[in-house]
Amino acid sequence: MQDNQFLVYIRGRVKVGTKLLFDQSLSAEVVKLHEDGTRVVTFYQLDQKLDFEMLNQILETIGHIPLPPYIKREDNKEDVQNYQTLFAKNIGAVAAPTASLHFTPELLKKIQAKHQSAFVTLHVGAGTFKPVEHQDINEHIMHKEFYNIPSSAQEIIDSPKKILAVGTTVTRTIEYYARENKTEGESDLFLHPQNRPMRVNYLLTNFHLPKSTLLMLVASFVGIQKTLDLYDEAIKNNYQFYSYGDAMLIV
Numbered sequence: 001m002q003d004n005q006f007l008v009y010i011r012g013r014v015k016v017g018t019k020l021l022f023d024q025s026l027s028a029e030v031v032k033l034h035e036d037g038t039r040v041v042t043f044y045q046l047d048q049k050l051d052f053e054m055l056n057q058i059l060e061t062i063g064h065i066p067l068p069p070y071i072k073r074e075d076n077k078e079d080v081q082n083y084q085t086l087f088a089k090n091i092g093a094v095a096a097p098t099a100s101l102h103f104t105p106e107l108l109k110k111i112q113a114k115h116q117s118a119f120v121t122l123h124v125g126a127g128t129f130k131p132v133e134h135q136d137i138n139e140h141i142m143h144k145e146f147y148n149i150p151s152s153a154q155e156i157i158d159s160p161k162k163i164l165a166v167g168t169t170v171t172r173t174i175e176y177y178a179r180e181n182k183t184e185g186e187s188d189l190f191l192h193p194q195n196r197p198m199r200v201n202y203l204l205t206n207f208h209l210p211k212s213t214l215l216m217l218v219a220s221f222v223g224i225q226k227t228l229d230l231y232d233e234a235i236k237n238n239y240q241f242y243s244y245g246d247a248m249l250i251v
Helices: 052-062 077-082 098-102 103-114 151-158 166-182 213-222 224-237
Strands: 005-011 017-020 028-035 038-045 147-148 162-164 184-187 202-206 247-250
Touching: 005 028, 038 224, 098 202, 103 224, 147 166, 151 166, 166 184, 166 202, 166 213, 202 213, 213 224, 213 247
Parallel strands: 162 202
Antiparallel strands: 005 038, 017 028, 028 038, 147 184, 202 247
């Protein structure tokens, strides 16, 4: 965020002016409360206000693997190995693009040996965890997330080739570009059955939380009833949901 302010989630009740203390003389002061549960804070080390680069260096040494809030346990050493992505490399997202957790380096190499691939960047924001609370989904206000599409990916998107998007982040990036023709900016695209994909043909994705925008994105490909049928089958067959769960391929 601007002015060395950061959007965060904080467990427990706080008020403006509350100060939180961490290791290595790191502290955070709450400067704003949002109705959606997020908080705006400023970080300090001793009396020095920290920018993103300075803060990230400290968090790399004292922080933990940022497991999603629906994983109801503390992180452990296995997560350091397992909760990693082959795709994400640019600092800025609040969570890993979880569809990529299904790939090993060996599997990715096999795929790339037979199929053309390219990478895009979308920094997953805190809003991705915000549920759809309106009866009319068109009233849901979508969060904004920074994205960037390099020329190698743009060339594929602009071609007539069919596209398999690995993950909802990739899908939203491609579909935003298909509508706005901008290779960098902030995407606030909400894909749902009334706003279907224009460019992505196939999708690999996890099984998502109820009432989430990600579940609506799946429905934008196959419709609401088919989505319900797929999830009903997954539940009956004990599929695993969310980050450490199974995946579906929509073709």
